[in-house]
Amino acid sequence: MTFAQAVRAPQARRVPHRLHREAVAHHRGASRHAATRIRTSSWEIRSFLLASGVIVACFLVVLLYLAQATAVSAASYEAQRLAAQRDELRRQNALLVIESARLDSPARVETEAQRLGLVRAATIRVVVTEAAAATR
Amino acid sequence: MTATISHTRLRFLFAFFTVVSLLLSARLAYWQTVGRADLLSRATDQVHSDLVVAAQRGVIRDRNGAILATTVELRSLYAIPGLMTDRDGHDQKPAVAAALAPILGERPEVLRAAFDSGAEWLFVRRRLPEETAVRIAALPLAGLGFEMEPKRLYPNGSVGAQVLGFVNDDGVGQYGVEGRYAAELSGTPGRLVVARDPANRELALGLRTAVPAKNGDDLSLTIDLAVQNAVERELAAVVEREKAAGGAIVVLDPKDGAVLAIASSPTYDPARVGSADAEALRNRAISWTYEPGSTMKPITIAAALDKGAVTPTTSYQDVGYAVIGGRKLCNAQCKVYGPTTITQILARSQNAGAVFVASKLGASDLNAYLHAFGFGQRTAVDLSAETTGIVRPLAEWYPVDLGTISFGQGLSVTPLQLATAYAAIANGGNLYRPYVVASRRDADGEHRTAPVVVRRVISEETSATLVTMLTTTVDNGIANAASLKGYSVAGKTGTAQIPSDDGSYVDDAYISSFAGFVPAVDPRMVVVVVLEKPQSKLLGTVPAMNTFKAIATDALRYARVQPDRS
Secondary structure (H helix, E strand, C coil), X not given: CCHHHHHHHHHHCHHHHHHHHHHHCCCHHHHHHHHHHHHHHHHHHHHXXXXXXXXXXXXXXXXXXXXXXXXXXXXXXXXXXXXXXXXXXXXXXXXXXXXXXXXXXXXXXXXXXXXXXXXXXXXXXXXXXXXXXXXX | CHHHHHHHHHHHHHHHHHHHHHHHHHHHHHXXXXXXXXXXXXXXXXXXXXXXXXXXXXXXXXXXXXXXXXXXXXXXXXXXXXXXXXXXXXXXXXXXXXXXXXXXXXXXXXXXXHHCCCCCCEEEECXXXXXXHHHHHCCCCCCEEEEEEEXXXXXXXXXXXXXXXXXXXXXXXECHHHHHCHHHHHCECEEEXXXXXXXCCECCCCCEEXXXXXXXXXXXXXXXXXXXXXHHHHHHHHHXXXXXXXXXXXXXXXXXXXXXXXXXXXXXXXXXXXXXXXXXXXXXXXXXCECCHHHHHHHHHHHHHHXXXXXXXXXXXXXXXXXXXXXXXECHHHCCCEEEEHHHHHHHCXXXXXXXXXXXXXXXXXXXXXXXXXXXXXXXXXXXXXXXXXXXXXXXXXXXXXXXXXXXCCXXXXXXXXXXXXXXXXXXXXXXXXXXXXEEEECCEEXXXXXXXXXXXXXXXXXXXXXXXXXXXXXXXXXXXXXXCCECCEEEEEEEEEECCCCCEEEEEEEEEEXXXXXXXXXXXXXXXXXXXXXXXXXXXXXXXXXXXXXXXXXXXXXXXXXXXX
16 A cells, blocks of 8 residues: 555545445445454554654654754864864963063063163162151 | 576575675674674774873962963974975975075075975974964965974073973973972873864764873962072172172071072073083082181081080180191181180181181081081972082091181082071071972962971070171171161171192182171071182172172062161
8 A cells, every 4th residue: 555545545435434334234244344444444544654653753853863963063063163262362371471471570671671771779768667657 | 497497596596695694694793703892993093082181280480479480382383295295296395495494593405404304294393482383374385284382481581590490392390490399390191082083073972081181280489589580680790790600699588498599600591401501500509519618607606605615705816827636727818816706706707716716616516516507418498409518527527627617618518508507597596498389289279388497506595696796797897898778787708719629729719708697687588699719819708798788789678678777
């Protein structure tokens, strides 16, 4: 039985079903045979639909799994790309921190001060806090 | 007949397929059982990578948090000469060499020779400066690539090099803190096993086993970068002015033995260790010994005072020399001073006076005090390559040794040993173990180094007496050039001859030094300055004292230490 036949079958059997009711009165044996055929046909349809459903369900499950796996893989690649970007930014930050430390180095500051013509203060006046407080 | 032939053919065909099926089944069974492990291994090798995850080396900071050493990933340039072709397959090696040469500061022929060496893969230059790597990356050159490699960087250049040490190309710490704390700084590598795709990307659904790396500990030093910079600047200046063979300076906090600065000349740049002279790698503050000369007189007098053999007012008649063990030991220029007190012995730096004091004390006690002050043994400072100096066992002393050792000849010390001994005089009599690492930070938090009192060497009373005597030596005595406006200074000069290989002394060459602390009362720092073969010769203590003054002025100003004198 093809799928088209199976789909058409219930409608196709309605007319014979009516004929069957008419024939019940006349041919009880024939009706029993027809009932058996209907039950058989119905079981085949249900089996076919069940099998088709299972197949479609399996297909959907596999499709879902593949979609998820693909999404996970894509997310993983994106995570790797972001991790690499993060590492590179951290590296650049470390280089900047080092450059900052180099610029803050007392030796460099001294050299730069000399280049600008600054000289070391000869004397520094210190106010002793205790002595200042005592004079008040 | 036809049916018979047909049946025979069918039988053959059936038999053939049966045999083939059996063979294939057997083969399949073999690969599924016996050969499974091999197949699995080969398949695994194709997609799995087993990597060692390098641990990040710890950062070294000074006491104020300034970075002294840190590690960063830099790009190393590699070449695959076989891929240096254009789309038509023409050789591009000359073009690549010509393009790289000016950026790398290399001659094109050298690069070309490297590309033509037959190597399939080679490093062109390792750990490039970032700007250089960026310039090269922008060039459309075939057959070149970058690989990240860790590089230890020292943002202050050569400042602190002798304390820090360096890290060699294999990532192993050498000398200084890098050598002494190599295990703590380096951490523990991790492991990463992952499945990878042909583009070498990790497969999200593949195998992944990761053992994280344990990064190295961060260290905070007792070193003060500002003081260290001043010390190195002054040492370099005085060594250049005096055309000295070398020199060393140690600055200690006498209250706990924390090392504030250590400088040694000649020195090196940790970024260019490969081109450094071997002598420059030696930290003269801890790995070099010298006869200390008169800077030992305070030690001799401290021992005698502590033992009760003399008092500051004990006097003797100075005739310009002392005779001991049948040898005549003179004052400098054999000058005669007449009646002299113990305080005056220090103020005038009289050798005969030191011999007098040592004779009162005795060889056994002098030897014991020398060891108590830490001479002849390592200070146990947490730096690699410390030496012990030499104090010969008492049994090997000749009678004259009591005299010569009393004024600092016939034994050898390191500048750090002398600094710790002076710190004991300055702080009330406790000998501290000097230390450089103030704290270590790991995953569990910060672990601070507790100062360690090795022993009490002299009483507080003796210490106070010595401080007064050394202050007099600076205020009114031979070390007057070390006096500072606004601050009391205690210290002593030293001029020592240099032993030669034949057992005598080198002619006309000296080691000049000054050891002192400031302020004399409640001292903040002990400074020892040592100059090897200054051109001022016997007057070499003057540049040593000037260096002390310059360092103390800078350090006191920087530390905002209130003047204790008007």
